[in-house]
Amino acid sequence: MYKVLIADDHAIVRSGLSFLVNQQANFEVVDEEANGTDTYLRVEQGGIDILIMDLSMPPGESGLITTKRIHEHYPDVRILILSMHEEQEYINKAIHNGAMSYVLKSSSDEELLKALKSLSNGENYIDQNIKITKNDIQQINSDGVDVDLEGYNGLSKREKEIFPLIALGYSNKEIASQMFISTKTVEAHKASIIKKLELDSRTDLVRYAIHHHLIEF
Structure with a gap:
């Protein structure tokens, strides 16, 4: 079955x-x-x-x-x-x-x-x-289809799970509740994502997500 x-x-x-x-x-x-x-x-x-x-x-x-x-x-x-x-x-x-x-x-x-x-x-x-x-x-x-997503592809499995929730405006508490992790862990992942993608803020992260078609509204 x-x-x-x-x-x-x-x-x-x-x-x-x-x-x-x-x-x-x-x-x-x-x-x-x-x-x-x-x-x-x-x-x-x-x-x-x-x-x-x-x-x-x-x-x-x-x-x-x-x-x-x-x-x-x-x-x-x-x-x-x-x-x-x-x-x-x-x-x-x-x-x-x-x-x-x-x-x-x-x-x-x-x-x-x-x-x-x-x-x-x-x-x-x-x-x-x-x-x-x-x-x-x-x-x-083609191996080059995802060349523009090199930064995103470098995120960890958990960071990729959290990424769309951050981009959609979920609070650290809401993300923590949905992912069954602590708010401190969410904050750490968020900081790591922004650093790996070489961004300056969540606003930049949202622009990145929209530009690369990573999220849908």
Whole structure:
């Protein structure tokens, strides 16, 4: 039985997906999340085989970044992106960041089911309505896609979890409560993030996050 996590910022979408997936043999939805930060934290807890995730789940971390972090730290979790974004840039970046499958929300349920079956067999699946060119493959395989994020990529796993919460204006107390750490630890991480990114203030951090599409409002 494949344990499935569904991540989407719309409750009605999560409910519909859960109903569809639970009707399939060998698949069971074990949890749902509404944003990138909570999705990563749930994967961190374990017991997830397949993640069906939207790319846009404001406010919070960009789904592209969540995909990258999960793939880097939990490569056994098979990621299926289900998104309204049909732009090739999003598709290429999602696959480059570790997604095994990309399905459009405008497609039929059958496309999602084909993707799930492929993932259960350890195979990649791209929506039949998406055309991948040789140039797209070069972008997907390029090591230079994330060159502008060198500073961000140098942050620790915990710092990357805290980063979007700081950028979105959460207080140290709120972050500490959500991450189950002390406010002093939050302050230390915040100082470390600003130093590593060579920024001067939280305002600069917000500008950095927006410029590099690391968060969504």
